[in-house]
Amino acid sequence: QKEVEQDPGPLSVPEGAIVSLNCTYSNSAFQYFMWYRQYSRKGPELLMYTYSSGNKEDGRFTAQVDKSSKYISLFIRDSQPSDSATYLCAMTWYSSASKIIFGSGTRLSIRP
Amino acid sequence: EAGVTQFPSHSVIEKGQTVTLRCDPISGHDNLYWYRRVMGKEIKFLLHFVKESKQDESGMPNNRFLAERTGGTYSTLKVQPAELEDSGVYFCASSQDISSGNTIYFGEGSWLTVV
Numbered sequence: 711q712k713e714v715e716q717d718p719g720p721l722s723v724p725e726g727a728i729v730s731l732n733c734t735y736s737n738s739a740f741q742y743f744m745w746y747r748q749y750s751r752k753g754p755e756l757l758m759y760t761y762s763s764g765n766k767e768d769g770r771f772t773a774q775v776d777k778s779s780k781y782i783s784l785f786i787r788d789s790q791p792s793d794s795a796t797y798l799c800a801m802t803w804y805s806s807a808s809k810i811i812f813g814s815g816t817r818l819s820i821r822p
Numbered sequence: 823e824a825g826v827t828q829f830p831s832h833s834v835i836e837k838g839q840t841v842t843l844r845c846d847p848i849s850g851h852d853n854l855y856w857y858r859r860v861m862g863k864e865i866k867f868l869l870h871f872v873k874e875s876k877q878d879e880s881g882m883p884n885n886r887f888l889a890e891r892t893g894g895t896y897s898t899l900k901v902q903p904a905e906l907e908d909s910g911v912y913f914c915a916s917s918q919d920i921s922s923g924n925t926i927y928f929g930e931g932s933w934l935t936v937v
Contacts, residue, residue, distance in 0.1 A: 714864070753826070753913055753928030754865070798865065808855070808870035808878035810926075814863070 713737050716799055716813030724821050729786040733799035733813045736780065740801040740811075743775050745784045748796045748815065757797075758784065789820045824848065826929035828914050834935045840902040843932045847896070847916030853877075854897050855917075855926065856889060860910035868912075871897060904936045 716733045723729055731745075742761055746754035758773040760766045766773045772785040782801075786793055799813040827846040835841050847854045856868040868887070869879040873894035882889070886905070891897040901908055911931040918925055 712864075751930065753915075753930045755928070756926065809867040809881065810857075811867075812865040 711736060713811050714799060714801065714813040717816055718814055720817040720819060722819040722821060723789060725789060725791060727789050727820075729784075729789050729793070729818060729820075731784040731786075731797050731799075731816050731818070733782050734780055735782070735801060735811075737803075737811075738777070738780065739803050741804060742802050742807075743773070743782050744800040744802075744810070745771075745773055746798040746800055746812075748798060750795075754798055754812075791820045791822050794819045826914055826916050826927050828912075828929040828932045830932060831930065832933045832935075834937060835904055837906055837936055838903045840900065841904055841934060843899045843901075843912050843914075843934070845897045845899070845914030845916075845929060847914070848918075848927055851916035851918050851927075852894070853917040853919075853926075854891060855915040856897070856899055857881075857913040857915065857928075858910050859913070860907065863910075865913065868899075901934075904934075906936050909934055909936045 714735045745758040747757050748754045760773050760775050763775050763777045770787045774783040796815040796817050798815045800810045802810050829844045833841055852873050854871040857865050859865045867881040869889055870877045871891045874891050888900045911933050913928050913931045915926050915928045
């Protein structure tokens with residue numbers, strides 16, 4: 711069983727829609743949760759970083775963590791064509807950990 | 823400010839040959855990480871340098887992989903001899919502090935194809 715499960719998609723939605731991206735994980739020791747965005751042929755870029763359960767908002771993006779269900783989500787409001795990319799969830803055990811565990815990524819396409 | 827730079831961006835080599843990938847981290851970043859993504863799999867951690875010291879190399883797949891960071895600046899990752907299953911994209915990342923995820927910057931990757 712993978713430590714982090716993420717639906718690979720692809721997910722295609724019209725411009726302006728609310729997008730919901732999700733991951734589940736099996737290791738209850740994970741404390742730090744991240745979402746990365748990766749454009750084609752580029753490296754991952756950190757979008758959101760949260761600690762423990764709860765919500766964190768940054769502009770059109772909201773990250774949600776439910777540790778009791780081992781489930782994390784990323785919501786994108788008012789989606790734009792420029793949001794088309796692969797979104798990777800990631801997590802680790804403590805803030806100084808060397809290793810980040812990534813999900814496989816969800817390919818998202820926003821149709822104009 | 824320049825980002826994390828990786829070279830070469832693409833490499834095609836034959837099975838059994840040697841390839842050396844180079845990473846130049848962001849200036850002043852003591853922490854340097856190598857990750858890779860092989861076909862159909864997730865991005866996986868290989869190792870972490872703090873300056874010139876290996877902090878964690880638990881992700882290195884086998885002894886065909888050798889990473890160095892002499893002088894604590896740029897790093898190289900050598901694969902010798904390369905096997906078909908080594909094909910994928912190798913990412914380097916760097917950070918100033920060690921708070922995981924908070925300030926880790928990834929390069930664009932070195933795409934390796936072993937034929």
